[in-house]
Amino acid sequence: MPKLPEILHRQVNDSNLFKVEQLDLRFSNGVERRYERLLGRVVGAVLIVAIRDDGKVLLIREYACGTHSYELALPKGRLEAGESILEGANRELMEETGFGAKTLTEITSLTLAPGYMAHRTHVVLARDLYPQKLEGDEPEPIEVVPWSLDDLYSLSQRPDCSEGRSLAALYLVRDFLQKEAQHG
Amino acid sequence: MPKLPEILHRQVNDSNLFKVEQLDLRFSNGVERRYERLLGRVVGAVLIVAIRDDGKVLLIREYACGTHSYELALPKGRLEAGESILEGANRELMEETGFGAKTLTEITSLTLAPGYMAHRTHVVLARDLYPQKLEGDEPEPIEVVPWSLDDLYSLSQRPDCSEGRSLAALYLVRDFLQKEAQHG
Numbered sequence: 001m002p003k004l005p006e007i008l009h010r011q012v013n014d015s016n017l018f019k020v021e022q023l024d025l026r027f028s029n030g031v032e033r034r035y036e037r038l039l040g041r042v043v044g045a046v047l048i049v050a051i052r053d054d055g056k057v058l059l060i061r062e063y064a065c066g067t068h069s070y071e072l073a074l075p076k077g078r079l080e081a082g083e084s085i086l087e088g089a090n091r092e093l094m095e096e097t098g099f100g101a102k103t104l105t106e107i108t109s110l111t112l113a114p115g116y117m118a119h120r121t122h123v124v125l126a127r128d129l130y131p132q133k134l135e136g137d138e139p140e141p142i143e144v145v146p147w148s149l150d151d152l153y154s155l156s157q158r159p160d161c162s163e164g165r166s167l168a169a170l171y172l173v174r175d176f177l178q179k180e181a182q183h184g
Numbered sequence: 185m186p187k188l189p190e191i192l193h194r195q196v197n198d199s200n201l202f203k204v205e206q207l208d209l210r211f212s213n214g215v216e217r218r219y220e221r222l223l224g225r226v227v228g229a230v231l232i233v234a235i236r237d238d239g240k241v242l243l244i245r246e247y248a249c250g251t252h253s254y255e256l257a258l259p260k261g262r263l264e265a266g267e268s269i270l271e272g273a274n275r276e277l278m279e280e281t282g283f284g285a286k287t288l289t290e291i292t293s294l295t296l297a298p299g300y301m302a303h304r305t306h307v308v309l310a311r312d313l314y315p316q317k318l319e320g321d322e323p324e325p326i327e328v329v330p331w332s333l334d335d336l337y338s339l340s341q342r343p344d345c346s347e348g349r350s351l352a353a354l355y356l357v358r359d360f361l362q363k364e365a366q367h368g
Contacts, residue, residue, distance in 0.1 A: 026192050029323075031324060067302055071299075108341060108346075110346055111348065113303075113347070152355075153360070167355070171352070
């Protein structure tokens with residue numbers, strides 16, 4: 001084990017949500033470089049692919065501050081302290097769509113941009129839905145938009161649907177369900 | 185697997201790459217909220233899906249600082265000033281894989297997390313490849329890994345392949361190519 005580097009100086013920037021860390025690295029070939037990465041203050045995040053009995057997935061239309069636009073994407077949110085991935089997924093689903101799920105399955109976890117972010121989102125498939133509304137911290141009501149899993153490409157061509165992790169999660173769940181139907 | 189770089193020094197401070205912006209918002213229903221979003225100092229980014237004549241796509245294995253791991257993903261990079269999307273895509277492809285493309289097609293653009301990032305990545309399909317190496321700013325040689333477009337789900341289950349936008353781009357290009365083959 002190499003000896004850990006000495007921390008000479010620490011300083012948190014003025015953000016309430018983000019912390020930026022500089023790393024000076026030496027690669028195995030001896031090349032030295034300075035990198036920067038973003039440290040989110042998040043326990044973990046969940047992205048929920050909720051499938052109705054008619055096979056349609058529940059998308060939501062919500063204000064997105066980063067692009068200052070309304071975006072069509074999957075329900076998502078941050079895990080609360082002490083909450084499991086499946087518990088957090090069901091809570092966020094109830095808050096954002098007004099449905100709970102009797103069957104929850106973790107499919108995979110996705111990074112946003114591993115080159116400069118540690119952030120990970122757990123993708124959860126939610127089935128056997130039932131009406132159950134939980135009050136969330138949303139500033140305004142969220143519109144729920146059911147969408148066919150057979151029509152993902154045209155969804156990706158909409159200007160209001162651009163989130164890579166949502167599109168990846170939708171395609172991965174479609175593959176998962178096809179494999180499940182084939183192999184039982 | 186390549187040996188991970190040694191961390192020589194780390195410190196948290198104001199970023200050279202990221203700027204955090206606070207927005208005080210009032211929603212149409214009168215509710216007021218403070219949001220934070222991340223402003224990247226990037227002209228634009230490109231993600232390249234390069235298809236060989238045998239149908240395999242070129243992935244690269246590269247050090248990812250955000251997760252401090254080696255990640256398998258699509259070639260990508262930042263546009264340089266005055267460079268078009270397709271020009272930048274071909275330059276990054278030459279730098280990271282040693283191939284250029286005679287045919288370049290923009291498929292869509294993806295956001296990472298529109299809720300708190302404005303960042304957009306343009307997805308470019310690259311075909312009719314020819315050997316052409318350009319020197320990039322990579323600290324060490326990049327390993328190129330050809331992968332079948334028919335095997336995306338098992339790719340997503342690998343612990344070293346987690347980037348949502350790369351997986352979304354691969355599925356979208358697979359759909360694009362299928363539609364192209366059907367409709368000519």
